[in-house]
Amino acid sequence: xxxxxxxxxxxxxxxxxxxxxxxxxxxxxxxxxxxxxxxxxxxxxxxxxxxxxxxxxxxxxxxxxxxxxxxxxxxxxxxxxxxxxxxxxxxxxxxxxxxxxxxxxxxxxxxxxxxxxxxxxxxxxxxxxxxxxxxxxxxxxxxxxxxxxxxxxxxxxxxxxxxxxxxxxxxxxxxxxxxxxxxxxxxxxxxxxxxxxxxxxxxxxxxxxxxxxxxxxxxxxxxxxxxxxxxxxxxxxxxxxxxxxxxxxxxxxxxxxxxxxxxxxxxxxxxxxxxxxxxxxxxxxxxxxxxxxxxxxxxxxxxxxxxxxxxxxxxxxxxxxxxxxxxxxxxxxxxxxxxxxxxxxxxxxxxxxxxxxxxxxxxxxxxxxxxxxxxxxxxxxxxxxxxxxxxxxxxxxxxxxxxxxxxxxxxxxxxxxxxxxxxxxx
DNA sequence: TCTGGGGTCCTAGGACCC
DNA sequence: TCTGGGGTCCTAGGACCC
Numbered sequence: 318x319x320x321x322x323x324x325x326x327x328x329x330x331x332x333x334x335x336x337x338x339x340x341x342x343x344x345x346x347x348x349x350x351x352x353x354x355x356x357x358x359x360x361x362x363x364x365x366x367x368x369x370x371x372x373x374x375x376x377x378x379x380x381x382x383x384x385x386x387x388x389x390x391x392x393x394x395x396x397x398x399x400x401x402x403x404x405x406x407x408x409x410x411x412x413x414x415x416x417x418x419x420x421x422x423x424x425x426x427x428x429x430x431x432x433x434x435x436x437x438x439x440x441x442x443x444x445x446x447x448x449x450x451x452x453x454x455x456x457x458x459x460x461x462x463x464x465x466x467x468x469x470x471x472x473x474x475x476x477x478x479x480x481x482x483x484x485x486x487x488x489x490x491x492x493x494x495x496x497x498x499x500x501x502x503x504x505x506x507x508x509x510x511x512x513x514x515x516x517x518x519x520x521x522x523x524x525x526x527x528x529x530x531x532x533x534x535x536x537x538x539x540x541x542x543x544x545x546x547x548x549x550x551x552x553x554x555x556x557x558x559x560x561x562x563x564x565x566x567x568x569x570x571x572x573x574x575x576x577x578x579x580x581x582x583x584x585x586x587x588x589x590x591x592x593x594x595x596x597x598x599x600x601x602x603x604x605x606x607x608x609x610x611x612x613x614x615x616x617x618x619x620x621x622x623x624x625x626x627x628x629x630x631x632x633x634x635x636x637x638x639x640x641x642x643x644x645x646x647x648x649x650x651x652x653x654x655x656x657x658x659x660x661x662x663x664x665x666x667x668x669x670x671x672x673x674x675x676x677x678x679x680x681x682x683x684x685x686x687x688x689x690x691x692x693x694x695x696x697x698x699x700x701x702x703x704x705x706x707x708x709x710x711x712x713x714x715x716x717x718x719x720x721x722x723x724x725x726x727x728x729x730x731x732x733x734x735x736x737x738x739x740x741x742x743x
Numbered sequence: 744t745c746t747g748g749g750g751t752c753c754t755a756g757g758a759c760c761c
Numbered sequence: 762t763c764t765g766g767g768g769t770c771c772t773a774g775g776a777c778c779c
Contacts, residue, residue, distance in 0.1 A: 331779095352747035359747065359779095375746040393747085420750095420779050508777050539753070541776085568749055617746060663748090 321553070322435055322483075324458045325465040326409050326442060327423030329473070329480075332360035334452040335401045336391050339730045339738055347388045351376050354572050354722050355392055392723035400731045404450045412442050417557040425462055425557055432486055439481035459484040462555045463548035466505040467523070471495065496524040506545050511538065523549065563603060563671065569593045570611075570663025573719035577659045583612065584646050585710035585717055590664040591645035592711040595638035596698070598666060599691035604634035606668035608641060610648045612659045625652045634670055636691045641666070642708055 328334055332350040337343045347364035351357065357375045358365075368386055370379055376390065383390065402421045410416040413426035428438055439456035446454050457469025464484055472482035484492065501523055502512035518537070520526050526534075527549040535543035544554045569590045577583055587610055598605060611626035627648040635641065645664055653659070697706045710717070728736035 354747075355745085357746050373746080377745040380745090422779080506777070510776060539776090541753070564750085566750075570748060572747070615746085661747090 320460075322428045322430075322458050322460060323462055323465045323553070324413070324426040324428050324435075324439065324442075324456050325419075325423060325462070325469045326426055326454050326456050327469060328405060328446075329453045329455060330360060330362050331402075331422035331452070332391075332393065332398055333362040333365075335398050336394075336727055337362075338401070338451040339727065343389060347386055348391065349376075349379070349388065350391050350393050351725065352393060354574055355390075355724060356572060359393060390725050392726035394723075394726050394729065396729045396732050397727065401450065401452065405446055405452065405454070408446050408449050409442060409454070411445075412438060415557065425465065427557075428458065432483065435483045436481055436486060439483065440479070443480050453480065455480045457482050457484075460551050461548040461553040462557070463505055463545055464551070467503075470503070493524065496527060497522050499523050501526050504545060504549075506541060511542065514538070563669065564601060565667070565669055567594055567597050567601075567603075567605070567666045567669065568663060569597070570661065570665075571721055572661040573659070574722040575719050576615075577662070577719050578656060580649065580653055580655050582717070582719065583649050583653050583659065583662065586662050586719065587645040587649055587664060588642050588708065588710045589717075590662065591642040592638050592694075592707055594664050594666045595636055595641045595691055596695055598636035598669070598672075599689075599695050602672050603669045604636045604672045605641070605666035606631050606634050606670065607666070608644055608648075609665040609667065610645050610652070610663070611665070612649075612653060612662040614658060615660045618658070623657070625654075627652050634668075634672075636672060638691055638694060638708060642711070 333343075333348045336348060336350065343362075345364070346362070347368055347370075348362040349358045349365050349370060350360040352359045355376055357373050358370060358379065359372060361370055361372065365388065368388070370388075379388070380390075382388070398421060405422070406416070406418050406424055409424055409426060412428070414429060415427040417425040419425055428435060430438060435458050439458060442456055443454055446452060455469055455472045457465050457467070457472050458481075459465045459468045468482050468484045471484075471487075472478050472480055475482070500512065500521060501507045501515055502509060504523055504526070507515075507526075515521070515526065515538075520529060526546060529546055531543045531546045534546050547554050571590070573586075577586060591608075591610075594605075607628060607630055609626060609628040611624065613624045614622045616622045629644055629648060631640070631644070694706055704716075728738075730736055730738050
């Protein structure tokens with residue numbers, strides 16, 4: 318493997334670990350972090366996992382036992398997690414010849430060194446992140462991304478390894494034993510659907526898949542699964558993209574704290590969501606060419622749920638909040654049935670392309686010809702806060718009744734001056 | 744009573760062109 | 762009126778990820 322080893326570095330129980338950095342009283346206690354609207358569990362501390370709480374469990378089902386379990390729940394605080402993520406990535410990136418940030422809490426890293434040095438580097442990464450950011454990470458090192466993910470899992474599940482595992486330093490027999498035991502769906506890229514289809518072919522464990530003929534797998538399944546087979550056998554074939562490529566779509570979608578039933582309220586929703594989407598476009602220097610608005614009734618209410626959606630092709634690529642808001646609101650007529658209880662809605666911007674100066678306004682020749690409205694709104698919000706300015710309903714000082722609920726949120730410790738933690742010593 | 748949000752990649756099939 | 766083959770682009774939907 319000595320050629321081009323790859324590390325997968327990820328934070329243990331990331332959201333919970335972020336909460337613990339600023340509230341050490343959470344150490345050792347079961348902690349869960351909830352989805353938007355405090356709906357269901359999205360992250361768990363080890364203690365919470367040990368209690369048998371699964372990801373996706375609705376909070377109202379867990380809540381009655383919370384006191385008895387000494388369980389703490391927090392609303393998700395994405396502002397905090399996003400900022401902590403950037404800090405972790407910066408520290409981890411110092412150790413690699415290249416780095417690919419794969420998700421909010423994990424990145425692939427190119428390493429160099431002998432087998433013995435690799436383990437040391439892994440330990441240095443752990444120590445650096447613990448000291449400079451304060452969260453625990455695990456490191457898995459192998460010759461391909463798929464194997465690095467698998468090795469990271471081994472590091473996580475064996476406390477004796479101290480959070481670092483290099484696949485080639487493990488006895489071959491031991492690796493084979495694990496691969497015989499772990500089901501294929503434990504692999505990166507193999508989900509439940511593919512798992513069922515593989516089982517029908519007699520392929521159950523990771524070891525089974527590793528022995529399969531790559532060409533046959535490609536024929537029966539897909540090129541994606543063929544790559545998994547090759548990577549399991551040490552042939553790296555999933556390329557890494559070091560540069561952050563532009564996004565291809567932007568979605569703003571939320572559940573409501575109380576159902577929305579009228580055209581008027583849904584107009585508010587689409588107006589506000591379209592403006593949030595437009596703000597993200599502007600921030601990323603992009604324009605959209607397609608707009609999709611959608612809504613949904615509850616899957617749990619009994620009867621048939623409905624998920625109406627309308628997609629519009631924009632007359633010209635744009636990030637103009639006025640254009641996007643107008644179109645999003647106009648799309649709801651004929652799509653939304655008044656009197657129906659909608660529990661969620663979303664605005665999706667697609668077919669994104671880089672913004673090209675003022676061209677985005679060329680087809681809308683009015684007195685805004687040379688005005689970058691999105692940029693202007695963005696700078697006002699940056700200075701005076703997210704709710705300082707907006708179009709129509711987006712400019713309401715008081716959030717509407719259906720707005721998201723986050724009753725158990727921690728402060729934005731690292732991104733707002735007024736939320737800065739205070740430390741004192743005696 | 745109360746059940747998340749935001750993405751990517753691949754494939755198949757249709758429209759269209761030469 | 763019949764006949765052929767090859768290619769691109771776009772879109773919808775599936776599967777997967779965290």
